[in-house]
Amino acid sequence: MKVSQVNEYGIGVIRCHWDKDFRCGVGRMCRGCEHQPEDDDKPNGKMPPVKLLWVPTLNATGDAFIPDGEPKCPACGEMPYSTERCVFCGQKFLKEDTK
Numbered sequence: 001m002k003v004s005q006v007n008e009y010g011i012g013v014i015r016c017h018w019d020k021d022f023r024c025g026v027g028r029m030c031r032g033c034e035h036q037p038e039d040d041d042k043p044n045g046k047m048p049p050v051k052l053l054w055v056p057t058l059n060a061t062g063d064a065f066i067p068d069g070e071p072k073c074p075a076c077g078e079m080p081y082s083t084e085r086c087v088f089c090g091q092k093f094l095k096e097d098t099k
């Protein structure tokens with residue numbers, strides 16, 4: 001099994017989202033990773049755009065909920081890290097329905 005080094009932030013080694021035989025030391029900072037396929041080659045990359053979900057989340061101090069606080073991809077359930085397309089599954093989102 002291939003393993004990368006723990007990154008400069010001290011994030012531990014986790015299994016790569018795209019290459020299950022690779023252990024990555026950069027957490028889920030996947031943009032530009034050599035193991036990441038092109039957006040259209042991801043599982044939902046060629047599916048029609050859908051409405052991006054916004055889910056409640058706790059504020060930074062953890063004492064109150066923020067309604068519609070963070071995005072969630074309706075196709076894979078991950079935080080998409082973009083309001084245009086999910087970095088993990090490639091799902092496109094409708095522009096008029098995003099925040």
